[in-house]
Amino acid sequence: MNFKLQRENFRSKKISAKEATQEAIDKAKKDKFNIFINHFENEALLKAEHIDNNFDEFKDLSLSGIPIAHKDIFCTKNITTTCGSKMLENFVPPYESTVTKNCNAAGSIMIAKTNMDEFAMGSSNETSFFGPVSNPWGKDLVPGGSSGGSAACVAANITSISTGTDTGGSIRQPAALCGVTGMKPTYGLVSRWGMIAFCSSMDQAGPFAKDAFGCAALLDAMASYDIKDSTCSKRKEICFEKSLNKNFGNLKIGVIKNIDNLGINKDILNAYENSKIVLQGLGHQLSEIDFSELSSGICSYYVIAPAECSSNLSRFDGIKFGYRSKDQKDISNLYMQTRSEGFGDEVKKRILIGTHVLSAGFYDAYYLKAQKVRRIIKNKFEEIFKEVDLIFMPTTLDQAFEKNRESSDPNRMYKEDLLTIPANLAGLPAISFPNGLKNNLPTGGQLIANYFGEDLLLNITNKIQEVTDWHKMIP
């Protein structure tokens, strides 16, 4: 489903908000991919009716009359928010996240909340307490993660837009595996208030849509300065939708030297070569860049993210909110059993890694070192962006893979994020767009820009989508 057309239909009164919402709800109820954790039929229809009854007030808003699904990591006031965990199975937040509040204010209608890896920790959506999500391109395949439900929702044409969060690739990787467009903005562009924390120095919310146009309109709604998030930037001054028509001229785009050595699947590399030709055809100049530090990002990430996660998740103790283990007679056992029963295996593992790397004897050997590697990555990007305007590379090493994948490399799942993690470490904006089918499955291309270069990313992706039909492929 195309966002632009859907919004035009609403604005021209061809289709009412209520009709669009009812259609999305009907499709969502027939979902065979386990995309959703909770549905909100009545609330959604009421809001749609309100929008139809007050058409003039809503018609010019960026998301006017559009049904949307939110990743179940965003707190929604008086509406269950699970974060894919047993720990929060029955958690009803007393407040609204800034992202969902902004989307509501922009005229969108939340029909459901989407499935995700538990606490956003995973790259295949298999760690969710509510069961794995299937990829609409193949029922036995994973949709990627952690925002797998949100990516699958757009891929399956249930809604035209959805929200996600990206800590190490959790928007871009599922976007690539499901054949949709997804963007991680600059760290700080979108408020983290009310977004359940995993790794606070990297977590960033962003949009999913079929194309750059939908992403631009959704990001316009999501991004705002927010005093409630001390890392939120005041830089949101551009209208991303309008910037799609801007002419940025001929750009210099950096492509990674010796990219064949990174373990990327050859079909993905083929697709990548095709889009390099498209970029050249649009008048841009490709320039080889040396980024040998790229693969070190993953080591740094798997220290810093677990470290921050172990600290952030220490709040789940069974006392003030969330799950509590039954019949515990002693406070110490209550903490221990609540956390043992409430968290899944992957979350426990990351808490253990984080606790280890932050403990007195190992802080310098791991945590401090990882922060130094993070500095190296950031410096390298700064150096590269003195030479080029954008960096282009594939989004993932593999296309959508089978559930319960066995691999001879026990770290293969973590390495899935090899190409997405560097942008998170440096806090840079990056977009993944459909890069053509191989083996009848999507591939993803990734563009990375300098800080607050979202307008450029969306503009160039839009130009690519004007001359290709990769984003129009449906499962």
Added chain:
Amino acid sequence: MDKIELKNLLFLARIGIEDREHPKILEKLKNTFDLIDEMNELNLDNIEPLNNPLELNNVSREDSNNDRNAKKNFLKGSPESDEDYFIVPKIIE
């Protein structure tokens, strides 16, 4: 990491994993640390650690009262509470 270190770690993180699962979790942790240890091949001399990508300054605001009925809202979310308190198992004998 050996079994004794793992037990200490589980205690620090307040996570209980049954003894028979320990070899499996040790193996998983070892695999991850093998990946992390590739960091040691880099020269990190004279490099300042980076803890936040944008190196922003802190934001402060007036410490003012607001009209949220915080107590009622927050107690409502607790697994066990009464009108004024969170209820926990007895701590002092």
